[in-house]
Amino acid sequence: MSKHLERDLDDLQRDILTQAGSVEEAIHRAIRALQERNAELAQQVIEGDAEIDEEENHVEEECLKILALHQPVAVDLRRIASAMLINVDLERMADLAEDIAERAVHLSRLPFFPIPERLQRMTDLTTMMVRQSLDSFVNMDARLARSVCRLDDEVDRYNNEIIEELIHGMQGSPELVEPGLSMFSAVRHLERIADHATNIAEDVIYLVEGEIVRHRPAAVNAE
Numbered sequence: 001m002s003k004h005l006e007r008d009l010d011d012l013q014r015d016i017l018t019q020a021g022s023v024e025e026a027i028h029r030a031i032r033a034l035q036e037r038n039a040e041l042a043q044q045v046i047e048g049d050a051e052i053d054e055e056e057n058h059v060e061e062e063c064l065k066i067l068a069l070h071q072p073v074a075v076d077l078r079r080i081a082s083a084m085l086i087n088v089d090l091e092r093m094a095d096l097a098e099d100i101a102e103r104a105v106h107l108s109r110l111p112f113f114p115i116p117e118r119l120q121r122m123t124d125l126t127t128m129m130v131r132q133s134l135d136s137f138v139n140m141d142a143r144l145a146r147s148v149c150r151l152d153d154e155v156d157r158y159n160n161e162i163i164e165e166l167i168h169g170m171q172g173s174p175e176l177v178e179p180g181l182s183m184f185s186a187v188r189h190l191e192r193i194a195d196h197a198t199n200i201a202e203d204v205i206y207l208v209e210g211e212i213v214r215h216r217p218a219a220v221n222a223e
Contacts, residue, residue: 005070012062012083013138019055019087020134023094024127026052027193030100031123034186035115039108045101049094056091060084075207082207086137089196089203093130096189096196103186113179116165119187122158125151126190129197136201142208148201149220155194162187 026045033042063084066072072080107113129148136145163184170180202220205213213220 002070005066005072005076008062008066008070009076009079012059012066012080015055015059015062016083016086016090017134017138019052019059019090020130022048022052022055023090023097024130026094026097027100027123027127027130030097030104031119031190033101033104034107034183035119037104037108037112039105042101042104042108046098046105049098052091052094056087059087063087075210078207078210082137082203085203086200089199093193093196096193099189100186103182103189106182107179110179110182111175113176113183116162116183116187118158118162118165119190122155122162122187122190125155125158126194126197129155129194129201133197133200133204136204137207140204140208142205145201145204145208146220149198152194152198155191159187159191 026048029041030045032038033045063080066080070076129151132144133148135141136148166180166184166187170177199214202214205211205220
């Protein structure tokens with residue numbers, strides 16, 4: 001690898017980590033706004049999405065520049081391809097955080113609605129998946145990436161349990177239907193964030209091993 005290519009790849013990795021930090025903070029703030037019925041904090045998340053969109057554009061432009069200038073091959077080419085895929089997943093996570101924030105704004109205008117206790121655990125797992133998926137990218141760690149993929153089943157379980165609880169509550173109290181539907185949407189958005197973290201982990205497995213594992217559970221679970 002030439003020194004110029006190595007420098008550009010290092011810069012690209014820093015840009016992705018900067019974007020990941022912004023996305024992780026947006027997710028954290030959106031869930032906090034939801035739990036605290038804090039419309040002002042939710043609005044900060046909504047307004048901050050434009051900056052993350054700009055970060056996505058910057059990363060994409062840098063990837064295309066590296067491809068044009070250096071014409072990388074083998075693992076370097078996979079690294080740039082993975083970076084482009086990860087960039088898209090991060091931006092979509094930010095969009096989902098914005099969607100959660102919008103639900104938080106709506107809920108803040110309604111009568112009090114209890115937040116399902118399992119939501120915090122689901123949030124903790126999801127944010128851990130986001131963080132570890134990026135750690136696996138930085139460290140080229142396919143084993144860690146596979147552990148992230150396996151966590152997705154646990155997030156799905158919490159998602160199903162929370163939705164079942166919400167449906168039960170709405171069936172018993174018609175006045176809870178409107179806030180319940182907003183909470184339902186927020187939980188589904190959080191579950192989708194975990195799916196995007198899984199996508200990133202699968203991209204890392206491709207980067208390290210050269211194997212496409214999406215939609216192939218047996219390949220993901222192989223050590």
